[in-house]
Amino acid sequence: MHIEADVVKEYIENSTQVVIMAHRNLDLDALGSSLGVYYLCKTLGKKACLLIEDDQHEAGVARSFSELNRLKINLQIKKFSQIENKIDAKTLLIVLDTHMPNLVQNELALQIPNIITIDHHIIGEGNRIASSYEYIEYEQSSSVEIIIELLSHLNIYIHPYIATIMLAGIFIDTNGFFSKTSKKTHEGAAYLYLCGATLKELQYLLKEDIEKYNDRQRVISESKIINNQFIIAVGHEHYLYDKEDLAKISDTMLLFNQVEASFTIGKIDTDTIGISARSLGNINVQMIMEQLGGGGHASDAATQLNGDTLEGIRLKLKSIINKLEGGL
């Protein structure tokens, strides 16, 4: 499957203006893909804006914005209240990096009459955005990878720094080109290098707080290998993790000898505990997560549980793994 670049182009050309919106808590893939689409609209001579309600951004995104500013790359960034009365019947909304109505920057924007949704997340239960055209493909590593296919098909070369931000989006979503990476992913990266993306700038963008890194390392250092091929790490009792933190820890643990599947359990809310599961492909972690009320993909799955303790969930997971082992 691939995105129909000509269809997307036609929607843009037939619109009066384009509003570009990703999920809340903008990350580098959401920002990178948004900037790619913004550039596409500008190249096609369209009025476009990024709809961003978030006031605070994670470090990489904040750094991207200040650098774009310094480089005088002029972006139209608006809140919904600023564009509300300018929406007409031919306004086009392009939603990126999510397909869930409740995750977007502002749900009110979904009243825009024409919507294109582009995403790479697993289609879960629950509502998805009603769109005129949608392309949701789990096999693609990132939203950026999909947008590059659009840009390269239309022969559009973007600004070097935007290319770097897009490369960072792929880098984060693939855990440094380790997971979900295909020929298409590397072709996408090659295209970004052609546009002038640099690894040096990428490294600056991805710098993180030493504390955050150490927190993940502490969780990893206390992880336990069980039955020679599974590894389980448990987060700290009094610490709330982003789902991305749990995923990053599971991704890292796949690098260890013997490990075929990894699980990270951690509090993601005061009364919600999440598990992020990863596999190299020989063990189906989706089936394991389904037994705990979750889901996902064979090598990439997760769940969320309420009303239990970290230790209680660790024991449940362990017993599911033991039963599985007995059945092998």
Ligand SMILES: [Mn+2]
């Ligand atoms: Mn993404």
